[in-house]
Amino acid sequence: MKRFTLFIILFLPAMMLARSSYGHHSTAIYDSDNPVELQGRVVEWQFTNPHTFVILAVEDESGEEVVWSLEGSNTSLMFRRGWTPDSLQAGDEIIITVRPLHSGAPGGNYSNIRNLDGTPFDPKAKR
Amino acid sequence: MRFTLRYIFIVFAALSVSSCTQETTMTYPDWSGQWTRIGSLNWEPEGYAVAGEPPLTPEYQAKREEFQRLRDLGVLVGDPPATCLPPGMPRLMTMSFPFEMLVTPASAYILADWDSAVRRIYTDGRDWPAYMLPEFNGYSIGQWHDENNDGIYDMLSVETRSIKGPRSFDSSAVVLHDNNETIVLEEFRRLDDNTLENTITTIDDALTGPWTVKRSYSHTPPSDEVIWVEYVCAENNRHIKLGDEWYFLNSEEGTLDPTRQGQPRLIQELDN
Numbered sequence: 576m577k578r579f580t581l582f583i584i585l586f587l588p589a590m591m592l593a594r595s596s597y598g599h600h601s602t603a604i605y606d607s608d609n610p611v612e613l614q615g616r617v618v619e620w621q622f623t624n625p626h627t628f629v630i631l632a633v634e635d636e637s638g639e640e641v642v643w644s645l646e647g648s649n650t651s652l653m654f655r656r657g658w659t660p661d662s663l664q665a666g667d668e669i670i671i672t673v674r675p676l677h678s679g680a681p682g683g684n685y686s687n688i689r690n691l692d693g694t695p696f697d698p699k700a701k702r
Numbered sequence: 703m704r705f706t707l708r709y710i711f712i713v714f715a716a717l718s719v720s721s722c723t724q725e726t727t728m729t730y731p732d733w734s735g736q737w738t739r740i741g742s743l744n745w746e747p748e749g750y751a752v753a754g755e756p757p758l759t760p761e762y763q764a765k766r767e768e769f770q771r772l773r774d775l776g777v778l779v780g781d782p783p784a785t786c787l788p789p790g791m792p793r794l795m796t797m798s799f800p801f802e803m804l805v806t807p808a809s810a811y812i813l814a815d816w817d818s819a820v821r822r823i824y825t826d827g828r829d830w831p832a833y834m835l836p837e838f839n840g841y842s843i844g845q846w847h848d849e850n851n852d853g854i855y856d857m858l859s860v861e862t863r864s865i866k867g868p869r870s871f872d873s874s875a876v877v878l879h880d881n882n883e884t885i886v887l888e889e890f891r892r893l894d895d896n897t898l899e900n901t902i903t904t905i906d907d908a909l910t911g912p913w914t915v916k917r918s919y920s921h922t923p924p925s926d927e928v929i930w931v932e933y934v935c936a937e938n939n940r941h942i943k944l945g946d947e948w949y950f951l952n953s954e955e956g957t958l959d960p961t962r963q964g965q966p967r968l969i970q971e972l973d974n
Contacts, residue, residue, distance in 0.1 A: 600778065600781050600783050600784035600873055600941065601773065601778060601780075601781045601784065601873040601874070601875070603773035603774075603776065603777070603778055603781075604773075604776045604777070604778050604941075604948070604950065604961040604962075606776075618954070619954075621938055623937045623938035624932075624933050624934055624935060624937050624938065625786070625933070625935045625937070625938070625939055626938065626939075626940075628938065628940075630954055642954055642955070644940065644950070644952050644953070644954060646940060649799075649933070650931055650932075650933075651798075651799040651800075651815055651931040651933060652799075654929065654931055655929060655931075676776065676950060676959065676960070676961055677775065677776030677961060677962055677963060678776055678950075678959065678960035678961050678962055678963055678965060679960075679963065680950065680952070680959035680960055680961075680967065681952075681959075682940075682950045682952065682959055
């Protein structure tokens with residue numbers, strides 16, 4: 576199995592974009608000052624309200640797989656941008672920007688889904 | 703005498719016809735199509751950084767500051783919709799998502815994608831009922847006006863009372879008073895083909911005085927291209943409040959994960 580890595584970088588423009596998409600509630604539980612980028616394997620894509628979720632399996636620095644629950648924008652905005660329940664599929668490998676929970680638990684708020692080569696993920700691409 | 707009676711009858715009939723003619727010739731506006739929020743999700747459309755801070759009483763300003771302190775720790779306080787409570791009035795009118803406005807002589811309806819909310823605004827001339835059951839969107843009575851006297855109604859004024867709580871103006875911990883004695887006054891005007899403006903004045907005991915904002919919405923004409931999206935908050939909400947503690951539901955692991963440091967993770971107690 577491919578080894579997944581976790582690394583931390585600042586990615587403020589994507590964070591600001593994600594904030595502008597939120598209407599349902601505050602994003603206070605997420606640490607906006609310390610975003611991380613996760614590379615991992617999609618376990619499940621939940622095209623739901625009040626928020627979409629990417630369930631992502633990520634291998635941490637010790638080699639253990641951790642499953643993250645990542646909350647994103649809502650179906651209203653994402654559908655208008657071309658996302659559907661089929662846009663992501665289990666097994667897809669992606670890079671994603673995450674504002675993690677303040678607590679350190681494996682959850683967070685996602686934005687900016689990319690392919691492994693760093694190009695933007697195309698939600699309209701035929702699968 | 704006969705002449706006088708006949709004269710009175712004619713005058714009365716003429717007045718009646720005139721009155722009926724005025725009623726029947728007034729035209730209701732076509733505000734159909736899709737309306738989409740312009741501006742930020744702060745209650746002040748320009749955002750508080752530009753428009754200034756909310757006019758809160760010292761008590762509610764202190765409450766806001768305490769909420770913000772807790773939020774910095776990861777506690778999701780001061781934002782009732784986080785647990786899937788409705789946004790209610792007046793927050794609904796920030797319109798996180800688009801809405802539709804249907805006008806009939808007896809009522810105007812606002813159909814919002816956000817929370818699949820419906821506002822019913824009575825325009826049939828009724829008075830306030832003796833008792834109004836508190837509801838998150840309140841009880842709304844409206845009146846149409848013809849501001850430019852062209853025979854077409856162009857402004858809808860609305861008063862909303864009996865609003866249930868808890869509510870906040872937006873997601874920035876600006877909450878309305880716990881007594882829920884809020885009154886919301888609105889004036890809807892279509893400024894041009896593309897713009898609907900709502901001048902909203904909120905009277906609430908959390909405020910130092912009436913707070914007026916102008917929110918605007920841009921228009922998409924009704925057509926097959928207009929997209930409406932269902933919104934059912936209970937479908938997959940992960941934000942759980944137990945007592946005074948907030949948790950993040952980890953459905954995959956079957957746990958309630960902490961949102962702040964030092965908070966225990968709650969796991970299922972399984973029978974062996």
